[in-house]
Amino acid sequence: MNIIGPDYLVFGVDDIAACSEYLTAFGLKPVDVTDKGGLFETLDGTGILIRHKADPSLPPPLPTSNMLRQQVYGVRAAEDLDAIEAELSSDRRVTRLSDGSIEVKDDHGFELKFQVTIRRELSMPAEKINAPGAPAQRKPNEIGVWEEMPALPRSLSHVVLFVPDIDIATGFYCDRLGFVITDILSGAGPFLRPKANDDHHTLFFIRTPDYMKGCEHLAFHMGGPTELMVAGTRFVKKGYQSFWGPGRHKFGSNWFWYFNSPLGCHFEYDADMDKHDDTWVARETPMGAESSQIVLFEMREKWAPSGGPPPGAKG
Amino acid sequence: MSRHWNPETPRPQNTLLCHIDEVKEGDAKGVGPVGGLKRKIILIKRNGVLHAWLDACPHYSTGTPMSWKADAYFNGDKSHLACHSHGALFDIETGECVLGPCLGQRLTPVEFTVSDGGEIFIASPAEEEKP
Numbered sequence: 001m002n003i004i005g006p007d008y009l010v011f012g013v014d015d016i017a018a019c020s021e022y023l024t025a026f027g028l029k030p031v032d033v034t035d036k037g038g039l040f041e042t043l044d045g046t047g048i049l050i051r052h053k054a055d056p057s058l059p060p061p062l063p064t065s066n067m068l069r070q071q072v073y074g075v076r077a078a079e080d081l082d083a084i085e086a087e088l089s090s091d092r093r094v095t096r097l098s099d100g101s102i103e104v105k106d107d108h109g110f111e112l113k114f115q116v117t118i119r120r121e122l123s124m125p126a127e128k129i130n131a132p133g134a135p136a137q138r139k140p141n142e143i144g145v146w147e148e149m150p151a152l153p154r155s156l157s158h159v160v161l162f163v164p165d166i167d168i169a170t171g172f173y174c175d176r177l178g179f180v181i182t183d184i185l186s187g188a189g190p191f192l193r194p195k196a197n198d199d200h201h202t203l204f205f206i207r208t209p210d211y212m213k214g215c216e217h218l219a220f221h222m223g224g225p226t227e228l229m230v231a232g233t234r235f236v237k238k239g240y241q242s243f244w245g246p247g248r249h250k251f252g253s254n255w256f257w258y259f260n261s262p263l264g265c266h267f268e269y270d271a272d273m274d275k276h277d278d279t280w281v282a283r284e285t286p287m288g289a290e291s292s293q294i295v296l297f298e299m300r301e302k303w304a305p306s307g308g309p310p311p312g313a314k315g
Numbered sequence: 316m317s318r319h320w321n322p323e324t325p326r327p328q329n330t331l332l333c334h335i336d337e338v339k340e341g342d343a344k345g346v347g348p349v350g351g352l353k354r355k356i357i358l359i360k361r362n363g364v365l366h367a368w369l370d371a372c373p374h375y376s377t378g379t380p381m382s383w384k385a386d387a388y389f390n391g392d393k394s395h396l397a398c399h400s401h402g403a404l405f406d407i408e409t410g411e412c413v414l415g416p417c418l419g420q421r422l423t424p425v426e427f428t429v430s431d432g433g434e435i436f437i438a439s440p441a442e443e444e445k446p
């Protein structure tokens with residue numbers, strides 16, 4: 001089962017115009033978007049699909065107020081869809097759609113879809129840095145930052161779910177779909193990566209009461225920490241609301257910056273996440289402020305120390 | 316809730332928030348943070364009545380900011396104040412959370428006064444009013 005990760009996340013929202021404005025300002029590209037919603041994509045084609053909550057084409061809502069309607073996973077090939085269908089049809093209904101994709105519910109009732117991935121292969125450099133003792137990554141005269149530098153989400157990275165039962169959630173994704181636990185924040189939950197993706201996590205669970213079941217946040221990979229901070233700074237300048245960050249997580253080592261959204265969950269820019277293979281042994285540590293981040297900053301308005309007041313001046 | 320400042324009594328905490336005309340009927344406006352508060356104050360005018368709540372969702376003890384964009388504090392149909400972190404909905408008049416993770420908890424009210432000239436002042440430090 002070569003599951004790569006989320007291709008799309010589907011939301012049923014109550015304000016299409018507000019969500020369209022938000023997703024575009026966040027850096028996603030509207031594709032065939034009308035007043036009925038549509039797809040907002042990253043550079044590799046993954047992204048967010050919104051429709052009005054009353055749109056009958058949407059999968060049914062969760063029993064909570066959460067707006068997440070479906071997680072669409074990309075797999076490598078048609079054989080992987082067959083393998084998933086064979087595995088899951090033993091104890092639940094699996095619906096085959098005309099395009100070959102399959103729809104199914106997980107053990108908590110989250111709607112899932114599996115399709116041959118739509119993601120386009122990206123060929124772009126990561127952020128380059130120079131440091132004494134290491135070969136220079138930027139050539140002479142190649143500058144690191146400039147005012148209009150691009151800082152757009154490259155790919156849908158991960159989704160974080162509020163679930164009432166961690167064992168049920170990990171049982172389904174690990175035992176049935178071949179996800180691997182990379183690390184565990186006890187008291188919150190485990191980080192998971194699917195077999196065909198070496199990112200530290202594409203999925204993370206947080207244990208919450210039943211009435212909160214839903215999506216806590218979703219995240220997009222940026223080209224590096226500088227792009228993350230540039231994109232976040234531009235977003236704040238446009239009036240959008242920072243929730244947490246910028247900072248850098250410990251587990252996964254990814255830089256993060258979370259924002260509120262009109263989709264009822266947080267949107268995160270992330271950058272420079274660890275990669276793992278099957279030799280990795282999962283770490284476990286209690287969830288807390290120290291364990292969840294190595295550094296945390298809060299944005300402030302720009303200022304600059306200049307020469308200071310002339311000698312003898314007051315203040 | 317709306318009280319006029321009586322010039323006979325000393326102003327308790329005369330931090331100016333804004334002029335009442337800056338809050339349009341049916342709208343919400345986030346002002347501040349002012350006077351050493353960590354969070355903004357949400358001013359809402361409904362049916363001519365002004366309401367003021369601290370922009371701090373009670374879901375987490377630190378109280379996190381609730382809008383998704385400057386002044387965007389309502390849910391889609393504008394029936395409630397919403398926290399755009401996890402979608403909690405709050406009654407505009409009572410501040411009570413009616414749906415979401417902080418069900419039954421309340422927003423922190425901000426006491427205010429309105430001068431005869433229509434200037435809105437904080438009447439007391441809002442953070443001391445947390446239960």
Ligand code: FES
Nearest residue numbers: 372374398400401
């Ligand atoms: S922080 Fe407001 S609902 Fe969670």
Ligand SMILES: [Fe+2]
Nearest residue numbers: 160217219268
């Ligand atoms: Fe994240």
